[in-house]
Amino acid sequence: MARVIVDVMLKPEILDPQGRAVQGALGRLGLDGVRDVRQGKQFVIDIDGDLDADRRETLERLAGELLSNPVIEDYRMRVLADGESL
Numbered sequence: 001m002a003r004v005i006v007d008v009m010l011k012p013e014i015l016d017p018q019g020r021a022v023q024g025a026l027g028r029l030g031l032d033g034v035r036d037v038r039q040g041k042q043f044v045i046d047i048d049g050d051l052d053a054d055r056r057e058t059l060e061r062l063a064g065e066l067l068s069n070p071v072i073e074d075y076r077m078r079v080l081a082d083g084e085s086l
Contacts, residue, residue, distance in 0.1 A: 002051035003080040004059055008068045009040035043067055051079055 010016050016038050023037040043063075047055065060077060068075040 002047045002049070002055075003084075004045040004047065004051065004077060005080060006043040006045065006059075006063045006067050006075055006077045007040060008042070008063075008073050008075045009038060011072055011074055014072045 010019075018039045019037040022039065023034050026034045026037070045059070051059075056079075063075050063077050064070055
């Protein structure tokens with residue numbers, strides 16, 4: 001089994017209102033010095049069998065077209081080694 005993690009974040013130049021709201025709340029709740037907060041999403045995909053080059057290429061394409069919006073988001077895909085945890 002292969003475990004693939006796809007992290008999706010807004011591009012740095014895109015305003016992140018949810019991140020700003022969390023940043024303000026952290027300050028009000030006693031955590032001083034928070035310079036910035038950016039929110040994102042994570043997909044954990046478990047695949048039967050090995051992750052060969054064709055499957056990896058398909059996952060890269062789907063991460064760029066389905067899991068993220070390439071106009072406003074960047075993504076990073078990584079494959080966890082056996083036994084490695086999130």
